[in-house]
Structure formats: C-alpha cells, structure tokens
Amino acid sequence: MEQKQVVRLVIADDHAIVREGIRMLLSEQADIDVVADVADGRAALEAVARLRPDVVLMDLGMPGMNGIDATRAICRDFPGTQVLVLSMYSGEEYVRPAIRAGASGYLLKGTAFSELQAAIAAVARGGAFFSPAIAKLVLVDSRRRESHPADALTNRESEILRLVAQGQSSNQIARDLGLSMKTVEGHRGRIMAKLDVHHLAGLVRYAVRAGLVSPDP
Missing domain, CATH: 1.10.10.10 (Winged helix-like DNA-binding domain superfamily/Winged helix DNA-binding domain)
Structure with missing residues (x-):
C-alpha cells in the first residue's frame, strides 16, 4: 500500500485558543505534521524561512504584519510553500487581495473539519480549494477577466x-x-x-x- 505523504504545516492565527484547537485536531491526523503555530504574519514568515513547511494555514486579521502581507511575502520568497487562508471574513475586500497575494485556497472559519482536511491536502498537492461562497466570487472574477479582450x-x-x-x-x-x-x-x-x-x-x-x-x- 502506498504511504501517504505527510504535509508539514504552520498555523498562523492571533487567537491562541483557535491555534490550539486546530493543532489538537490536526495532530490526530497521520498525514499532517503541525511544525509550528504562530500569532502574527511576521512570525509566520520567519517560521516558513526556518522550517520550509508545505502549507501555511493563514488568518488574515493579525496584528503587526497582517495575513495578506505575509501571504504575499511567502508566495514571493518561498514558492515551495502554499498558503491556505482560514478566515472569518468572506467579503470581496478580503478575498480578492488574499488571492492576488498568492493564496492557493480560502476557507471560512465556520467550515467543517473534513473540509479543512480536504483543503490542506489539495493545496499541498499544488491545487486550489475554496469554500463554496468564496468559489462563487472567484468564478465571477474569472469570468470578468475573460470578458476583457x-x-x-x-x-x-x-x-x-x-x-x-x-x-x-x-x-x-x-x-x-x-x-x-x-x-x-x-x-x-x-x-x-x-x-x-x-x-x-x-x-x-x-x-x-x-x-x-x-x-x-
């Protein structure tokens, strides 16, 4: 039987209880290794530079360097690391900048744990994954770009x-x-x-x- 690749993951969220809860859930998964959890974008960037994880699970509204700026820096400087946004914000003023910064996926914090697992696996493979409400916005943006010959x-x-x-x-x-x-x-x-x-x-x-x-x- 082929062994699953273990995804090395960093959690970035300024709420300790959120980080600890996600870490506890993910630590029970044999194919995910949480190598660090951090409270702001600057620390996320430093963790990526030091640990070179496969995926960063990124909150957006963090103090200091926010999640969008951290995503942009990670995608620019460490292309081997994928960013998956996990945010409470679904507005286009958050979604569009995150995707333009290079995020490979965008989930809302109300998502089911099974969906989070699927999203992590998808972006680790180089794919993309979006919550349904976010996917609709991405599709609209894609069609809008195609309508600009x-x-x-x-x-x-x-x-x-x-x-x-x-x-x-x-x-x-x-x-x-x-x-x-x-x-x-x-x-x-x-x-x-x-x-x-x-x-x-x-x-x-x-x-x-x-x-x-x-x-x-």
Whole structure:
C-alpha cells in the first residue's frame, strides 16, 4: 500500500485558543505534521524561512504584519510553500487581495473539519480549494477577466499599453504622443482597471498575449 505523504504545516492565527484547537485536531491526523503555530504574519514568515513547511494555514486579521502581507511575502520568497487562508471574513475586500497575494485556497472559519482536511491536502498537492461562497466570487472574477479582450481598450489605450510594455515611462509616452503627463497617467489607470491588472509585469504579459508587443526571444 502506498504511504501517504505527510504535509508539514504552520498555523498562523492571533487567537491562541483557535491555534490550539486546530493543532489538537490536526495532530490526530497521520498525514499532517503541525511544525509550528504562530500569532502574527511576521512570525509566520520567519517560521516558513526556518522550517520550509508545505502549507501555511493563514488568518488574515493579525496584528503587526497582517495575513495578506505575509501571504504575499511567502508566495514571493518561498514558492515551495502554499498558503491556505482560514478566515472569518468572506467579503470581496478580503478575498480578492488574499488571492492576488498568492493564496492557493480560502476557507471560512465556520467550515467543517473534513473540509479543512480536504483543503490542506489539495493545496499541498499544488491545487486550489475554496469554500463554496468564496468559489462563487472567484468564478465571477474569472469570468470578468475573460470578458476583457484586447478590443475592450480604445485605440489610444492600446497604443499607451504597447509603449508601457516596451518599457517607456509615462514622461516619455507623454512627450512622444504630445499628451500631458496627467492624461497619460489617466489612460494608464483606466487600462489597469479594465484589465484588472495592478502591476507592470501584468501589463506586459497582457500586451504580449494581445499581440501588442512581441515576447523576448
């Protein structure tokens, strides 16, 4: 019989009773090893750097470094560790930033223990897992992104996107197109809003997919 892989897990939550309760439940599972529990995002990041767990079970509303900032840092610096959010918050103002930060899953604290087990196993394998209410929001966001083809941009916006993707600054673009800096920045903001992209790398990737610029050889 094939032996199950043991998932090494860190719990990050500022409520001691929550950490202790989850740790006690998970410690009874032969395929999960809770290697640390911590009370804030900074401590979670330090635990990941020291222990390199497979999964961090991450609360969002913690003092000091919050769960979203900790998730972003972990996903950026330690790609071998997956983050599974366990939060009492289901609002899009929490869900969207957590997913954009790199979380592989998002569960609500009212979830059943069996669902928590399934979520940990899924994200440890490199998959994703969301509570039903969260999955609906993720699906809506996915469909919204798919509804933004290149022709959602005006000709001027496409031109500015192409120049941005080629590495030109707003000042250069304004000079080349005979526009004011304020106008260029306004166009750039609308481009980001339409494409739901919030950083330069995302704009470059979109411009390549849309055929506005060629990928580097």
